[in-house]
Amino acid sequence: MRVERYAVVGLARVRSPWFGEVASWANAGVLPIDFIKCVSTAELRARLHDARGVSAILVEAGVAGFDRDLIDEARTLGVASIVVGAASELGHETDWARLGAAAVLPDRFDEATLIDTLSNVAEPISSAPAVVVDSESLDDRDQDASSPGSLIAVIGSAGSGTSTTAMALAQGLARQTANASEGRLGSVVLADLVRRGHLAMYHDAKDVVPGFQELVESHRNASPTPREVAEHLFDVDDRGYALLLGLRRTRDWTALRPKAVEASIESLRSNFDHVVADLDAELDGEAETGSVDVEERNAASRLVVRDASLIVITTDTSLKSVHEFLHLLRDLADHGVCASRILPVVTRAPRSPRQRAECTRTLSTLGGLPGDLSPVFVPAHRHLEAIHANGSPLPQAVCSPLVGAVRAALCMGTATARTSRTVDPPGSDDSAKTAHPATPRAHDSANNATTALVSTR
Structure with missing residues (x-):
């Protein structure tokens, strides 16, 4: 009778006793x-x-490069991860089960313990499935019973007021939410998730460490406590929210592992009622470009857009900004975002009701308004540059329109926590009506209609 065998891949530190013992047993x-x-x-x-x-895979805890991303990659391929020992690279106990490991063995174990563990969590090589994905059950393991805070993405082309909109929204939500929910660190956190952070400049931050990179690193091999998460944030007392500073150099994205980025975002949601994320307007991944590097570079934007309760898209009335706005709407639709999760915001908007109506009509003509939704108009403020320079509170005229519209969208249930529908391919009848706001007809008339929009300024 044929005996089924297990194929086990091992990795350990130099001179680990168990490593040689397992090899000798085999x-x-x-x-x-x-x-x-x-x-x-x-x-x-x-x-x-x-x-x-x-x-x-049988890996010793604390081996360089062994983290939740590697565990997730193995799980996706149907391979169980067994960790030997409990110490992490940082020298403290790590809950490996919460990071996705199938089992944890002590530093010293015998043959019976190993084979029992393999029989419980792994499949013999002759019967192992090709692909097993059980990420949902692992994501739910040991999670706090309370629901996560709302995740609000703020995205737009460069120069359209995306960062200012994110700050105004965070300040407005913080002032309307006087007290955080029980068990949370605060009511609102503003997270700078772009590849080159700007919010440190806008807040006149003297210290730029720690920030997003350090928060992600802390989630590679651990699940930080609320106190440890708070150590990566700065309090903006004048505006009432906490601030997570962004990357200091564009190249720093290479140090961010996707699963650790995802875990960091979930930690913020677990500890705050509202998470406002300032994002890059780039959503391409491996499916679109054939490059894993591109997907990892855009991981933060892709993950937030996927899970966001609401996506705020900014534009002003300039030709370039509206052009980028329409392309971004198309990218969001291709990424699986339904129209009900989108809130258009026109910054530096005209004050005249007639001109605002003309803006709305023109955007509708271009296909830039999901459904019957009217954009939120945020007027220009002459002293905004001075406010940015000293980090003082933003004026209510900038905050109020945003907060009212966002709260209405969240309360009405027009936003969902995770994309649940598949977008029809471009060119289909349904996608032309719903999924892709920028229709070919609208694109053909873009120059004329956009010229009319610019004339309202």
Whole structure:
């Protein structure tokens, strides 16, 4: 009778006793396993994609590069992750089960313990499934019973007032939410998630560390407590919200792992009633470009847009800004965002009701208004540059229109926590009506209609 065997890929620190013991058990035939030793996480990743299949990875806690992203990659391929020991790279206890590990073994274990663990969490190589994805059940494991805070994305072309809109929205929500919900750090956090952060400048921040990069790093091998999350934030007392500073250099995105980014965003939602995220207007991923690097570069924007309760898109009345606004609407539709989750905002808007009506009509002609929704108009303020320079509170004339519209959208249930519909491909009848706001007909008339919009300024 044929005995089914387990294919186990191992990785440990130099001279770890258990590593040699497992290899000797496998070579002596004591256990029905094929043990493949690796010297780095890069080699381990390559072994995961072996055509012969892998049952489990056996990795020592604290090995450089072993984090929740690697565990998630293994789980996606149907490979169980077994961690030996409990220490992380930071030298403290890590809840590996919460990070997605299938099992945790002590530093010293015997043959029976190992084979029992493999039989419980892994499949023999002859019967292992090709792909097993159970991320939803793991995402729900050990989560707080309270619902996460609302996630509001603010996105738009450069120069359209995206950062100012995000700050005004955070200030307005903070002042309307006097007290945070029980068990949370605060009512509102403003997160700078663009690849080169600007909010440190707008808040006249003397210290730019810690920030988003450090918060993400803290989530690679751990689930930080609320107190540890708070250590990465700055209090903006004059405006009433907490601030997460952004990346200091554009190239710093290379240090961000996607699953750690996702966990960081979830931590903010768990600890605040509202999370306002300032994002880059780039959503391309591997499916669109064939590049994993592009998807990881845009990970923060893609994850927030996917999970956001509401997506605020900014534009002004200039030709370039409206052009970028329409392209961004198309990108959001391609990314699976339904119209009910979108709130258009016109910054530096004209004050005349007639001119505002003309703006609304022109955007509708261009296909830039989801459904029958009217844009929110935020008027220009002559002293805004001085306010940015000293970080004083933003005027109510800028905050009030935004907060009222956002609260109405959230309360009416027009926003959903996660995209749940698949967008029809471009060119289909349904997508022309609903999914893609910028129709071919509207695009053909863009120059004439946009010229009319610019004339209202």
